[in-house]
Amino acid sequence: MPPVSIDHYENFPVASWLSPPALRPAIMAIYQFARTADDLADEGLATSAQRLRDLADYRADLRAVAAGQPPSPRWATGVFAPLGRILVEYRLPLPLLEDLLDAFEQDLVKTDYATRTELLDYCRRSANPVGRLLLHLYDIEDAGSLRRSDAICSALQLINFWQDFTVDGPRGRIYAPLEDRRRHGVEGQDLLSLNDSPAGRALIADLCDWARDLMAEGAPLARRIPGRAGWELRLVVQGGLRILDKLASNRFDALLRRPTIGAGDAPLLLWRALTMPTDRTNPRREGTAR
Numbered sequence: 001m002p003p004v005s006i007d008h009y010e011n012f013p014v015a016s017w018l019s020p021p022a023l024r025p026a027i028m029a030i031y032q033f034a035r036t037a038d039d040l041a042d043e044g045l046a047t048s049a050q051r052l053r054d055l056a057d058y059r060a061d062l063r064a065v066a067a068g069q070p071p072s073p074r075w076a077t078g079v080f081a082p083l084g085r086i087l088v089e090y091r092l093p094l095p096l097l098e099d100l101l102d103a104f105e106q107d108l109v110k111t112d113y114a115t116r117t118e119l120l121d122y123c124r125r126s127a128n129p130v131g132r133l134l135l136h137l138y139d140i141e142d143a144g145s146l147r148r149s150d151a152i153c154s155a156l157q158l159i160n161f162w163q164d165f166t167v168d169g170p171r172g173r174i175y176a177p178l179e180d181r182r183r184h185g186v187e188g189q190d191l192l193s194l195n196d197s198p199a200g201r202a203l204i205a206d207l208c209d210w211a212r213d214l215m216a217e218g219a220p221l222a223r224r225i226p227g228r229a230g231w232e233l234r235l236v237v238q239g240g241l242r243i244l245d246k247l248a249s250n251r252f253d254a255l256l257r258r259p260t261i262g263a264g265d266a267p268l269l270l271w272r273a274l275t276m277p278t279d280r281t282n283p284r285r286e287g288t289a290r
Contacts, residue, residue, distance in 0.1 A: 151218030
């Protein structure tokens with residue numbers, strides 16, 4: 001069953017029945033590392049200063065296990081004991097794991113972005129490492145596959161942002177770049193206050209087109225990865241595109257409601273996964289027309 005939303009790490013293939021059994025412990029260890037760090041940065045009632053201290057401690061434990069040293073007791077059993085084994089067995093690239101922590105820390109100190117380039121640099125650290133780590137497990141290291149993986153992961157991160165205006169606004173976060181807001185005549189405060197308007201909807205439509213185009217660049221990777229993992233990726237791609245479809249069918253009213261995927265979407269997602277093209281056909285043609 002595909003994920004019910006593009007949120008947190010729910011698009012991560014968490015040792016599902018589609019994942020190769022031999023790789024499930026490694027995938028789960030990476031997931032637990034990323035999800036725990038995400039929760040440290042975003043869940044509960046801790047202050048930003050405390051979250052930054054927690055993430056610094058978490059980073060210190062990561063570096064300890066990477067150096068063959070014991071971590072602190074706090075996350076040893078649930079995170080760093082299994083991750084330490086996977087780091088050794090698969091020689092995971094430590095910088096990718098540290099990039100994730102960099103992004104979580106950035107979320108605590110940066111709440112607005114000036115340009116698309118700046119936002120994509122955030123995606124490079126918040127999302128792209130997950131895809132690269134999974135490709136590493138499959139021994140896929142060629143430049144073309146890495147580039148397409150980055151495109152998929154960045155697209156998923158952007159879709160998460162355009163899905164989550166009603167979540168991020170109350171938290172004081174704006175991910176729609178300033179250059180796009182200015183082009184559409186939308187103020188940052190309009191997004192923070194969830195002020196729905198024709199200009200706001202036009203902005204969101206433009207941002208969704210950006211995410212679709214980026215997904216189109218990466219989607220052929222799903223044909224490159226063999227077996228069940230390739231099917232997992234097809235469903236992840238189609239899940240992201242389905243969120244964009246729902247935003248379009250709701251006339252981009254993301255400042256009013258948050259679209260999600262449910263069980264009723266499963267037949268369509270499966271069909272689209274089965275019929276994914278092998279070329280770079282733009283997924284915009286597959287979705288709901290405006």
